[in-house]
Amino acid sequence: MSKDYKDNMPISRQKFIEELxxxxxxxxxxxxxxxVTGLGFATAVMAGAVPGLRPSKAYxxxxxxxxxxxxxxxxxxxxxxxAFTKATGVNVQVNVFGSNEEMLAKLQAGGSGWDVFVPTNYxxxxxxxxxxxxxxxLKQIPNYEASAFDPRFAEPGTVNxxxxxxxxxxxxxxxxxxxxxxxxxxxxxxxxxxxxTKTDFSGRTMVHDYQLTxxxxxxxxxGYSFNSVDPKELADAEKLLLEVKPHLFAINSDYQPSLRSxxxxxxxxxxxxxxxxxxxxxxxxxxxxxxxxxxxxxxYAMPKGAPHSAAxxxxxxxxxxxxxxxxxxxxxxxxVGDSRTxxxxxxxxLEDPILYPAKELLDTLEFGAAATLTDPNRxxxxxxxxxA
Amino acid sequence: MQAKWINRLLLMPATVWLLVMLVLPLIFVIVFSFxxxxxxxxxxxxxxxxxxxxxxxxxxxxxxxxxxxxLGTLAALLIAYPLAYYLAVKANPKxxxxxxxxxxxxxxxxxxxxxxxxxxxxGGRGIPHLLEFIGIDGVRLINTPFAxxxxxxxxxxxxxxxPIYVSLExxxxxxxxxxxxxxxxxxxxxxxxxxxxxxxxxxxxxMLVFILLMGEFLIPALLGGGKVFxxxxxxxxxxxxxxxxxxxxxxxxxxxxxxxxxxxxxxxLVARVGEQxxxxxxx
Numbered sequence: 001m002s003k004d005y006k007d008n009m010p011i012s013r014q015k016f017i018e019e020l021x022x023x024x025x026x027x028x029x030x031x032x033x034x035x036v037t038g039l040g041f042a043t044a045v046m047a048g049a050v051p052g053l054r055p056s057k058a059y060x061x062x063x064x065x066x067x068x069x070x071x072x073x074x075x076x077x078x079x080x081x082x083a084f085t086k087a088t089g090v091n092v093q094v095n096v097f098g099s100n101e102e103m104l105a106k107l108q109a110g111g112s113g114w115d116v117f118v119p120t121n122y123x124x125x126x127x128x129x130x131x132x133x134x135x136x137x138l139k140q141i142p143n144y145e146a147s148a149f150d151p152r153f154a155e156p157g158t159v160n161x162x163x164x165x166x167x168x169x170x171x172x173x174x175x176x177x178x179x180x181x182x183x184x185x186x187x188x189x190x191x192x193x194x195x196x197t198k199t200d201f202s203g204r205t206m207v208h209d210y211q212l213t214x215x216x217x218x219x220x221x222x223g224y225s226f227n228s229v230d231p232k233e234l235a236d237a238e239k240l241l242l243e244v245k246p247h248l249f250a251i252n253s254d255y256q257p258s259l260r261s262x263x264x265x266x267x268x269x270x271x272x273x274x275x276x277x278x279x280x281x282x283x284x285x286x287x288x289x290x291x292x293x294x295x296x297x298x299x300y301a302m303p304k305g306a307p308h309s310a311a312x313x314x315x316x317x318x319x320x321x322x323x324x325x326x327x328x329x330x331x332x333x334x335x336v337g338d339s340r341t342x343x344x345x346x347x348x349x350l351e352d353p354i355l356y357p358a359k360e361l362l363d364t365l366e367f368g369a370a371a372t373l374t375d376p377n378r379x380x381x382x383x384x385x386x387x388a
Numbered sequence: 389m390q391a392k393w394i395n396r397l398l399l400m401p402a403t404v405w406l407l408v409m410l411v412l413p414l415i416f417v418i419v420f421s422f423x424x425x426x427x428x429x430x431x432x433x434x435x436x437x438x439x440x441x442x443x444x445x446x447x448x449x450x451x452x453x454x455x456x457x458x459l460g461t462l463a464a465l466l467i468a469y470p471l472a473y474y475l476a477v478k479a480n481p482k483x484x485x486x487x488x489x490x491x492x493x494x495x496x497x498x499x500x501x502x503x504x505x506x507x508x509x510x511g512g513r514g515i516p517h518l519l520e521f522i523g524i525d526g527v528r529l530i531n532t533p534f535a536x537x538x539x540x541x542x543x544x545x546x547x548x549x550x551p552i553y554v555s556l557e558x559x560x561x562x563x564x565x566x567x568x569x570x571x572x573x574x575x576x577x578x579x580x581x582x583x584x585x586x587x588x589x590x591x592x593x594x595m596l597v598f599i600l601l602m603g604e605f606l607i608p609a610l611l612g613g614g615k616v617f618x619x620x621x622x623x624x625x626x627x628x629x630x631x632x633x634x635x636x637x638x639x640x641x642x643x644x645x646x647x648x649x650x651x652x653x654x655x656x657l658v659a660r661v662g663e664q665x666x667x668x669x670x671x
Contacts, residue, residue: 250613263512379630387449
């Protein structure tokens with residue numbers, strides 16, 4: 001490299017700072033400067049981050065001022081977090097994830113800083129086996145009343161007789177389709193989902209960035225089990241996924257924005273997103289593939305060494321208060337297995353076919369299997385599909 | 389003697405930093421790359437070349453990176469050079485500082501937020517919607533390699549503008565007058581005087597942008613919709629989804645080797661151009 005280049009760099013930096021100083025001393029008003037540079041906005045944001053300026057209130061016991069929650073997109077009522085902060089002085093910091101694998105990876109790497117997270121049924125035995133979560137101290141969660149919960153959706157939280165996780169809500173994984181673009185055709189199967197993606201819906205379909213559902217629902221195309229780890233069946237699924245990939249709009253578990261803007265017309269979809277979309281845009285139809293697919297239940301759990309565990313317990317307990325939980329359901333649109341909460345919900349919601357699909361559809365669905373979470377072939381298949 | 393000790397003492401922080409933050413992690417990466425994925429994900433020690441043998445499975449990601457990174461660098465250069473030239477040579481000195489600040493101002497907002505803005509600009513309600521008004525239907529921009537390229541140019545432009553600006557700013561204007569006096573038309577003056585003298589800035593800018601682009605993952609993730617995969621995205625996936633640290637390390641080590649080779653070749657090329665230029669200036 002030439003000599004003058006090396007001479008250049010420090011001079012240029014000095015010069016640059018001088019230029020900036022001159023600008024600061026210059027004729028432009030402070031207000032204009034803040035506006036133009038975005039500094040005004042930055043100051044406002046920083047002020048919000050100073051603990052002394054945040055709302056706080058005395059609460060029984062010292063909970064600290066922060067709790068970190070790792071959860072899924074569009075999964076809570078923001079107003080409930082605000083109410084929690086008002087009542088306890090604890091701010092809720094929310095981290096959003098797109099797959100259970102991502103959550104597991106963060107916990108395996110250590111130092112996640114989470115206090116509470118939301119794992120799905122099939123992952124909990126692995127977390128226990130890997131020694132990554134703590135059994136819950138149920139005395140600190142008086143709002144969890146085991147007898148009120150539907151055991152189907154609560155049982156996966158108990159491993160070896162110890163309760164590691166308490167149920168949040170449950171749901172199904174189907175797909176949502178914008179019927180404005182289906183030319184009157186009614187979609188009912190996973191086969192149609194994949195086939196129409198390759199033709200009329202080319203460039204308009206989204207799939208999850210998530211091995212369980214994206215591979216599982218590709219397996220359903222061939223009539224295999226959603227949970228298959230059979231190498232031959234996975235090879236078929238991979239072939240389908242690679243064939244479909246050029247026709248996809250995106251691979252992303254946060255699909256609501258693209259569906260709402262009209263860029264995407266169809267996406268793999270969880271119950272609550274289907275309900276939220278359908279409420280705002282009636283042309284959005286939630287479909288459970290006739291061949292089957294996933295039924296699941298999500299839980300609140302606490303990682304080992306949660307830095308603010310007292311606040312974590314307080315948050316779980318708060319969110320399981322039936323009155324609070326009912327507000328959660330109204331916001332996220334997922335059914336809960338808690339009879340006390342359901343008693344507070346409007347009748348239409350308890351009869352909504354998106355939340356409570358017909359029995360013959362439900363019967364075909366499978367709970368995710370623990371093996372899929374750690375199976376190296378499924379993990380590598382999805383990674384290969386994405387980087388193809 | 390004392391001065392020597394002071395020198396050593398002053399160099400300590402940088403040395404410790406380099407050892408802890410660069411050398412040590414690099415050793416980890418190399419050791420891990422010969423290992424295996426633990427049953428539930430992670431790493432178990434082993435000595436196998438299996439991870440390296442599996443590299444072709446990430447061919448497309450390497451290919452995307454190795455085409456879009458140079459392409460993005462070139463495009464940024466083609467846009468940055470005239471801009472830097474205008475700022476350094478043509479702009480009214482009264483406005484120069486303001487114009488420079490305007491080039492920097494976007495840097496004061498997070499790249500994440502600025503890239504999100506592009507999702508809306510390139511999405512169905514943005515530019516394609518405007519194009520419909522003038523009768524061009526069915527244009528799709530978001531989640532294409534083109535969108536990623538736009539994001540790259542936008543995000544990295546200032547890094548290209550400043551080094552070029554500095555080298556043009558330093559340019560001795562008397563040389564231009566001399567060239568004109570000796571009967572050289574403007575275009576030839578540019579080609580034979582301005583351009584060669586700004587090569588150090590161009591070289592620095594290209595290097596800065598290229599090296600950062602090789603590791604880019606945010607822009608392809610947001611503007612490529614998970615479909616235009618860079619090697620950075622493949623790495624994020626391997627560590628944060630499939631939890632295959634061994635394979636991830638092998639991919640990372642390969643990327644480091646590719647970078648070393650390209651950057652060395654590039655430096656050699658720049659050095660040769662530099663020598664030629666000095667020969668010319670002696671003449």
